[in-house]
Amino acid sequence: MKIGVLGTGTVGSTLASKLVALGHEVRMGAREANNAKAKAWAESAGRGASAGDFADAAAFGEIVLSCTLGEKAVEALRAAKAENLRGKVVVDVSNPLDFSRGMPRVLTGSAGESLGEQIQQALPDARVVKALNTVNAGVMVDPRRVGGESDLFLCGNDAAAKTRVAALLKELGWTRIHDLGPIVSARGMEAYLLFWLTLMGAFKTADFNVRIVRGES
Amino acid sequence: MKIGVLGTGTVGSTLASKLVALGHEVRMGAREANNAKAKAWAESAGRGASAGDFADAAAFGEIVLSCTLGEKAVEALRAAKAENLRGKVVVDVSNPLDFSRGMPRVLTGSAGESLGEQIQQALPDARVVKALNTVNAGVMVDPRRVGGESDLFLCGNDAAAKTRVAALLKELGWTRIHDLGPIVSARGMEAYLLFWLTLMGAFKTADFNVRIVRGES
Numbered sequence: 001m002k003i004g005v006l007g008t009g010t011v012g013s014t015l016a017s018k019l020v021a022l023g024h025e026v027r028m029g030a031r032e033a034n035n036a037k038a039k040a041w042a043e044s045a046g047r048g049a050s051a052g053d054f055a056d057a058a059a060f061g062e063i064v065l066s067c068t069l070g071e072k073a074v075e076a077l078r079a080a081k082a083e084n085l086r087g088k089v090v091v092d093v094s095n096p097l098d099f100s101r102g103m104p105r106v107l108t109g110s111a112g113e114s115l116g117e118q119i120q121q122a123l124p125d126a127r128v129v130k131a132l133n134t135v136n137a138g139v140m141v142d143p144r145r146v147g148g149e150s151d152l153f154l155c156g157n158d159a160a161a162k163t164r165v166a167a168l169l170k171e172l173g174w175t176r177i178h179d180l181g182p183i184v185s186a187r188g189m190e191a192y193l194l195f196w197l198t199l200m201g202a203f204k205t206a207d208f209n210v211r212i213v214r215g216e217s
Numbered sequence: 218m219k220i221g222v223l224g225t226g227t228v229g230s231t232l233a234s235k236l237v238a239l240g241h242e243v244r245m246g247a248r249e250a251n252n253a254k255a256k257a258w259a260e261s262a263g264r265g266a267s268a269g270d271f272a273d274a275a276a277f278g279e280i281v282l283s284c285t286l287g288e289k290a291v292e293a294l295r296a297a298k299a300e301n302l303r304g305k306v307v308v309d310v311s312n313p314l315d316f317s318r319g320m321p322r323v324l325t326g327s328a329g330e331s332l333g334e335q336i337q338q339a340l341p342d343a344r345v346v347k348a349l350n351t352v353n354a355g356v357m358v359d360p361r362r363v364g365g366e367s368d369l370f371l372c373g374n375d376a377a378a379k380t381r382v383a384a385l386l387k388e389l390g391w392t393r394i395h396d397l398g399p400i401v402s403a404r405g406m407e408a409y410l411l412f413w414l415t416l417m418g419a420f421k422t423a424d425f426n427v428r429i430v431r432g433e434s
Contacts, residue, residue, distance in 0.1 A: 115367045150430040155415075161424040180419045188415025198372075198405025199429070202397045208431035212416070214424060 001168075004029060004061025006054055006076050008037040011093055011137045018141035020045045022171055026129035027055025031079065063091065063164065068182035070096040070115050074122050085126040089161045091101070091168075092116050093132045093140075095193045116186025119155065127161035129154055130186040131169065134196065136206035142207070143173045150209035151176045155185035178212065218385075221246060221278025221295050223271055225254040228310055228354045229284035235263045235358035239388055244357035246274025248296065280308065280381065287313040287332050291339050302343040306378045308385075308401070309333045309431045310349045310357075312410045329396065333403025337374065344378035346371055347403040348386065353423035360390045360426070367426035372402035395429065 006029045025048040030038040038051035050060075057191040058080035071075050073094045077085070086179045086191050096115040116130040131154040132140050139146055144169040152174045166177050180189065200206050222233040223246045233243045242265040247255040255268035267277075275281050275297035285293045290311045294302070313332040333347040347358050348371040354362055369391045373379050383394050395404065417423050 026258045146430045147432040148430045178416075178419065180415050183421070185415045188412040191411035194408035195405040195412065198397050198402045200393075202395065202402070203429075203431060205431065208429055210427040211430050212420075213365045213426050213428050214420060214422065215364040 002060055002062050003066055004057035004059075004064040004080075006057055006064065006080060007067035007069075007094075008035060008041065009067065011140070012065070013037075013041050014137040014141055015065055015067060015093070015132075016041065016049070017045050018172060020048045024048060024061075026050070026055045027052055027060040029054040029080065031076070052097070052193075054080040055084055055153050058088075061088065063089045063168065065091045065093055066092050066119065069099070073115060074118055077119060077123060082123055083126060085123055088126055089164050090119065090123060090126045090128045090160075091132070091165055092119050092128055092130045095190055097193065102207070114184070114186035114190045116155070116183050116190070120183045125128040127156065127158040128183055129156035129158075129161050129165045130183065130189055131155075131165055133189060134192055135209050139207060139209055141172055143175075146207055146209045148211070149176055150211045151178060153178045153180050153189055155180040155183055155189060157182045176211070218242070219244075219277055219279050221274035221276075221281040221297075222284055222313075223274055223281065223297060224284035224286075225252060225256055225258065226284065226286070228357070229282070230254075230258050231268070231354040231358055232282055232310070232349075233258065234262050235389060237265045241265060242277075244266070244269055244274045245278040246271040246280055246297065247263060248293070248371070271354065272301055275305075277304065280306045280385065282308045282310055283336065284310050287311040288315065290332060291335055294336060294340060297341060299340055302340055302381055304344055306344045306375075306381050307336065307340060307343045308349070309336050309345055309347045309380055312350050312407055331401070331403035331407050333372070333400050337400045341397040344373065345400055346373035346375075346378050346382045347400065347406055348372075348382055350406060352426050356424060356426055358389055360392075363426045365428070366393055367428045368395060370395045370397050370406055370432040372397040372406060374399045393428070 002025045003019050003111045004027050005012050008030050016028050019026045028038045030190035033053040042049045054076050066073050120128040219242045221244050222229050225247050233245050234241045244267045245255045250270040258270035259266045271293050281291050337345040
């Protein structure tokens with residue numbers, strides 16, 4: 001499949017490299033078409049990897065992963081242009097963390113609106129699915145590194161889009177995927193990050209995740 | 218042990234009844250000394266159960282559980298009087314949810330300060346431990362009802378207080394308890410509630426919990 005990845009940071013490059021390794025064609029998009037990190041990634045990631053600006057990557061992908069910093073996500077998707085994303089599945093991987101203060105904190109979500117909803121509002125013709133934001137980049141592409149089976153969550157307004165994203169997550173190795181409903185559930189998925197950060201501080205590692213325990217599981 | 222329980226709702230009465238069943242002496246405290254729910258609970262809960270106002274329950278307990286609605290917790294603890302709580306372990310079970318709007322939401326926590334911290338600030342001579350707020354009342358006192366072993370979290374500034382609370386949690390049936398550090402970690406534990414509410418909406422049950430998966434577990 002052709003996949004666009006917006007963002008050149010750890011999350012974007014980790015996901016992009018894994019997707020290339022799985023046989024997908026991946027175009028990494030950056031603000032500028034000649035972004036050094038994106039070009040270096042495309043040269044090293046092997047067959048199927050390419051680089052461009054946000055709009056190039058969005059136009060290229062059948063699915064587009066939004067992997068910029070949360071505070072830049074809406075801006076990056078606007079630069080990617082709505083016409084390049086119309087009807088497409090946009091996976092919102094980012095978290096609205098504010099790194100400008102001493103302790104990262106969720107900016108939106110618990111304040112009444114999530115980044116996932118903001119992205120869906122900014123791109124009404126795209127099919128936004130929130131996913132992968134609840135784990136570290138290394139865990140996203142290697143779920144078993146936490147030491148056992150654990151759970152991933154997604155939400156979005158379009159059932160077919162969620163089915164496609166779930167299939168992609170299974171390719172990444174995820175076996176336990178919970179559909180949490182419409183995109184408004186991004187509020188809960190983003191608020192979880194404050195809990196995740198607290199756990200990371202206590203455990204002194206990002207290699208962990210949660211597993212839901214309930215009657216059926 | 219003598220335990221004070223502040224609050225006559227589902228959380229307070231569920232915990233108080235279980236603690237009586239475990240052989241503890243429990244005084245349930247309400248705003249008014251002749252509160253009908255507290256008196257009815259004391260009459261039905263059996264040997265060791267009694268009722269009073271917030272100050273009575275606080276003076277009675279060696280450990281005091283704060284189980285009122287989150288938005289009333291600081292007010293209830295002020296009514297319980299600081300001199301009745303000096304040096305004591307105060308377990309903050311509540312969540313700062315705002316039920317006045319359509320969808321419950323966390324009021325504090327992600328906004329930069331948690332209810333747990335507010336309670337510790339209001340009672341500088343008490344030893345506040347946040348615990349039990351991440352599960353439903355029924356699960357608090359019967360951890361296995363979710364269908365397997367799952368995890369509980371606590372935080373607070375006083376290590377000895379956390380050890381005492383962990384011992385009490387073990388009496389309730391909890392085997393996997395994570396110390397998340399000082400009371401500031403209540404921000405993460407309270408933000409988790411928005412995630413919990415999202416899961417509850419998707420699962421259509423409150424009988425679930427999370428289990429941490431990481432190398433050692």
